[in-house]
Amino acid sequence: MPKLNEAVAKSYAKALFELARERTQVDAVANDLAAIGDVLAQQPALLAFLSRPWVSGAAKRGAATELAMRLGVSALTRDFLALIATRNRADYLTAIATAYRALDDAAQGRVRVKLRTAVALTEKERGDLTARLSRLLGGKSLVLEERVDPQLLGGFVAEVGSMILDGSLDTQLDRMRDRLARA
Numbered sequence: 001m002p003k004l005n006e007a008v009a010k011s012y013a014k015a016l017f018e019l020a021r022e023r024t025q026v027d028a029v030a031n032d033l034a035a036i037g038d039v040l041a042q043q044p045a046l047l048a049f050l051s052r053p054w055v056s057g058a059a060k061r062g063a064a065t066e067l068a069m070r071l072g073v074s075a076l077t078r079d080f081l082a083l084i085a086t087r088n089r090a091d092y093l094t095a096i097a098t099a100y101r102a103l104d105d106a107a108q109g110r111v112r113v114k115l116r117t118a119v120a121l122t123e124k125e126r127g128d129l130t131a132r133l134s135r136l137l138g139g140k141s142l143v144l145e146e147r148v149d150p151q152l153l154g155g156f157v158a159e160v161g162s163m164i165l166d167g168s169l170d171t172q173l174d175r176m177r178d179r180l181a182r183a
Contacts, residue, residue, distance in 0.1 A: 006099075009092045013099035016080050017107075025074055026104055032077035033097040039067065040093060050090035060085035111140045114159040118152040118169070133158060136165070 020029040040047040046067070050060055064085035068078035084090055105112060113133060121129065130142050137160065149157075154169035 005092065005095060008089065009095035010099045012084065012089065012092065013096045013103060016076075016096070017100055017103040019076060021107075023076060025076055026107075028074050029077050029080075030097075030101060030104055032071070032073035033093070033100060035071050035073065036067070036077070036081060037094055037097050039071065040090075047090060047093075050085045051088065053088050057086040060090070064090075105143070109140055110143050111137055111160055112143045112145060115144050115146045116149040116152060116157045117146065118149065118154045118156075120148055121146065129156065133160075133165070 016029065017026070020026045040050075046063070049055060050063060061082045064082045065078060068081050073081070081093075084093060084096070089096075101112075104110075115129075126144065126146075130144060134140060134142050152168050152170055153173070155167045155172070157168050158165040
């Protein structure tokens with residue numbers, strides 16, 4: 001995503017987050033954005049309609065309001081969706097939702113961790129790993145976004161923002177291979 005798009009998405013997300021916080025609807029709006037994102041991902045024609053510059057603002061507002069009503073989202077989210085649609089920013093919704101979630105996480109002191117493992121973790125393994133990662137990240141609360149990666153031989157790879165913690169067997173074997181090659 002180009003910088004301009006990221007900046008636009010962040011400014012819309014910040015405005016929405018501040019309104020949601022004033023109205024104590026932060027979690028509800030986050031859930032609403034996720035639901036809208038799911039629908040638009042499943043119905044790309046609807047997103048295309050809302051994104052077309054030649055479609056009138058009134059038609060877009062009507063479609064966005066209808067979508068919001070069918071999903072049963074809050075009035076704040078409904079109005080926001082209509083605004084985004086009429087301003088030709090519907091294609092930014094995914095980026096806005098991501099930026100909104102990041103603002104919410106920062107306000108709550110949470111960190112999202114994208115975790116790839118060779119096999120699904122048990123509850124105990126997940127708890128132990130979460131505790132270790134939390135200590136490494138200054139005691140912050142973690143939200144794990146887990147994914148089983150059959151390409152990994154064993155271990156895990158955790159991504160926190162731009163930081164990568166690689167505890168995979170693949171990397172350990174690569175390091176051993178490099179040491180043996182240099183010896």
